[in-house]
Amino acid sequence: MTTKKKERRKRTSAGGRRAERKPLWRCPRCGHRFVTANMWHSCSNHSLEEHFRGKDPTLRKLFDRYVAAVRRFGPVTVIPQKTRISFQGRVRFAGAVVRRNWLEGGVWLTRRDPHPRFFRVEIPMPGCYVHRFRIASLEDIDAHLRAILKESSAVGHQEHLPTSRRLHPRTGS
Secondary structure (H helix, E strand, C coil), X not given: CCHHHHHHCEEECCXXXXXXXXXXXXCCCCXXXXXXXXXXXXXXCCCXXXXXXXXXXXXXXXXXXXXXXXXXXXXXXEEECCCCEEEECCCEEEEEEECCCCEEEEEEECCCCCCCCCCEEEEEEXXXXXXXXXXXXXXHCCHHHHHHHHHHHHHHCCCCCCHHHHHCCCCCC
């Protein structure tokens, strides 16, 4: 099955109705994919190696374990950007910033989670909560974080949207 056919495959909503997903738009300059055409972005390409250059090799192992935890809940594209690494389903829903001794993780949820692991919660628009947390050891990738990653992955694959909103984010048609 070609990639375009996979993008167009029919998905069933919670209500049982079927909707065909439109393929993601691909920027002709950088190749990054988005749910709407001509979406603003930095239009640059970076490598994972840039983020881990000069860092303790255990951080890369920790990152790889974090990525594996995210991928348990669906296909994910890892997108190294200039200052962060994003994880994308249909939209970017999680990611990490490599710090000196830890990873600063972030996930997009549709609700606020009061767990003490989150040191900051940003609300860029109503119903959109970006939770920030640290991953300093393998023990930090625990059952609670995996549950949050599952919830965030559903947001990234737009499973939280009503069927009509999945068709076109602006017009609903």
